[in-house]
Amino acid sequence: xxxxxxxxxxxxxxxxxxxxxxxxxxxxxxxxxxxxxxxxxxxxxxxxxxxxxxxxxxxxxxxxxxxxxxxxxxxxxxxxxxxxxxxxxxxxxxxxxxxxxxxxxxxxxxxxxxxxxxxxxxxxxxxxxxxxxxxxxxxxxxxxxxxxxxxxxxxxxxxxxxxxxxxxxxxxxxxxxxxxxxxxxxxxxxxxxxxxxxxxxxxxxxxxxxxxxxxxxxxxxxxxxxxxxxxxxxxxxxxxxxxxxxxxxxxxxxxxxxxxxxxxxxxxxxxxxxxxxxxxxxxxxxxxxxxxxxxxxxxxxxxxxxxxxxxxxxxxxxxxxxxxxxxxxxxxxxxxxxxxxxxxxxxxxxxxxxxxxxxx
Numbered sequence: 610x611x612x613x614x615x616x617x618x619x620x621x622x623x624x625x626x627x628x629x630x631x632x633x634x635x636x637x638x639x640x641x642x643x644x645x646x647x648x649x650x651x652x653x654x655x656x657x658x659x660x661x662x663x664x665x666x667x668x669x670x671x672x673x674x675x676x677x678x679x680x681x682x683x684x685x686x687x688x689x690x691x692x693x694x695x696x697x698x699x700x701x702x703x704x705x706x707x708x709x710x711x712x713x714x715x716x717x718x719x720x721x722x723x724x725x726x727x728x729x730x731x732x733x734x735x736x737x738x739x740x741x742x743x744x745x746x747x748x749x750x751x752x753x754x755x756x757x758x759x760x761x762x763x764x765x766x767x768x769x770x771x772x773x774x775x776x777x778x779x780x781x782x783x784x785x786x787x788x789x790x791x792x793x794x795x796x797x798x799x800x801x802x803x804x805x806x807x808x809x810x811x812x813x814x815x816x817x818x819x820x821x822x823x824x825x826x827x828x829x830x831x832x833x834x835x836x837x838x839x840x841x842x843x844x845x846x847x848x849x850x851x852x853x854x855x856x857x858x859x860x861x862x863x864x865x866x867x868x869x870x871x872x873x874x875x876x877x878x879x880x881x882x883x884x885x886x887x888x889x890x891x892x893x894x895x896x897x898x899x900x901x902x903x904x905x906x907x908x909x910x911x912x913x914x915x916x917x918x919x920x921x922x923x924x925x926x927x928x929x930x931x932x933x934x935x936x937x938x939x940x941x942x943x944x945x946x947x948x949x950x951x952x953x954x955x956x957x958x959x960x961x962x963x964x965x966x967x968x969x
Contacts, residue, residue: 610710611738611810613653613662614702616695617646617674617720622956623884623949626940627917630969635721636673639882639902640891645721650678652727653716656734663687663706664720665698690847693854696820696862699809700827703816704835713813714738722807723891725878733877736774737810740871745818747867748810749781750875751803757793760883760950762786762805764872781870784860803872806879809859819863827854827862884949885933888915899926904936915946940968 621634628634635646643651646664653662665687666674674686687701699717706713716734724730737748751764767782784805788796796802820828830850837846864870880887889900897912904918911926918924918936926934933949935942944952959965 610661610712611656611714611716611734612706612710613656614699614706614715614717615646615649615653615662615664615720616698616717617649617664617666617670618689618692618698619719619721621721622953625952625956625959626935626937626942626968631669631673633670633721634882635719636670636677639888640723644677645723645882646674647677648724648727649718649720649722650681652724652730653718653734655727656716656731661706661710663702665689665702667692690851692856693851694856695859696824696857697827697831697851697854699816699859700820700831701834703813704831705838707813707817708835708838710813714741715809715811715813715816717809717811719807719881721882723878723880723882723887729877732774733776733873733875734810736772736776737873739773740778740873741810741812741815743869744812745815745867745869746811747815747864747870749870749872750806750808750879751779751781751872752806752875752879754793754797754802754804757790757797758804759787759790759793761881763788763793763796763802764805765802766872770871776876777874779872779874781872784864803874804879806875807881809864816863819867823866824855824857824862830854884952885915885917885935886946886949888917913946 617635619633621628624634627637636644638644663685664674667689671686671688703715740746740748763785764781765783765785766779768780770778770780772778834847834850837843880890888902892900892902894900897908899906899908899912899914901916903920904916904922904924906916907923907925910928912930914926914932916924916934922936924934924936931946933944933946956969959969
């Protein structure tokens with residue numbers, strides 16, 4: 610059976626000041642009337658059978674996630690006691706799903722991406738699941754690189770494989786780190802690189818076998834957690850084992866070591882909504898190149914700006930260009946749009962100052 614697993618523990622700090630510690634990007638309505646988390650759930654609900662979808666998060670966000678997804682049973686929200694990165698989060702989901710379904714196939718997705726149309730994405734997941742039945746096979750989606758984006762990781766494709774559906778299929782030859790501009794331009798021109806979607810489809814057995822081989826202590830800890838999951842000792846065992854676990858991403862733990870990765874060329878629209886500059890792609894631009902969400906914009910000789918504010922709030926710009934302006938009830942951000950990725954560093958500075966922590 611195909612099971613959806615949504616990773617929802619991220620902090621989304623690049624969307625400060627709208628994003629806060631207890632209300633990160635995935636809980637915000639940045640692209641429509643439903644939050645990014647709710648949209649992720651809606652896409653997977655049409656693929657996974659009732660009761661087979663899990664959301665993995667942390668204690669800070671669990672209440673907000675349950676509020677946004679009241680249709681999920683309480684046990685479907687898996688709360689990690691502390692952050693241990695994606696290898697542990699995915700491993701925990703895999704070991705728990707395998708308990709109830711020995712043949713479980715996991716569709717692991719971030720909670721804060723924008724993917725349209727949902728129906729096409731669900732078809733692609735089913736096609737990916739047919740590949741993931743193979744022992745040790747990892748399946749991912751490559752997004753055709755439209756621009757030389759330096760904020761994305763890339764996948765270099767290898768030999769062509771016979772498709773099992775409508776999508777072009779290749780052996781994944783390598784995962785590339787975020788490149789500099791010159792390298793990214795070469796990737797786009799060469800036509801053999803995709804943006805890395807961060808979505809993976811694989812069997813629970815593939816995940817757990819990989820952890821047992823490459824991170825045996827982590828695998829053993831997850832097995833102990835699973836054994837205690839339906840007992841009164843669950844919380845104590847979960848806390849004790851997590852304190853000892855290595856913090857490591859799934860990329861370093863398993864993907865870099867896998868010999869059998871299949872990449873499907875995605876035919877759905879995808880954005881990781883990685884920073885405020887993504888609003889331009891979502892909402893478009895006016896005649897002066899400005900993008901506005903929620904607020905009312907009055908611009909005079911102002912161009913190429915991105916503006917976010919509460920509904921009904923007037924934000925006026927005069928004689929400026931290439932700015933990001935975000936206004937909330939208690940904080941305002943103004944930065945050059947070329948520095949959007951650096952908002953994360955600004956938040957770290959705020960977190961380091963006790964007097965400013967209420968704003969994080």
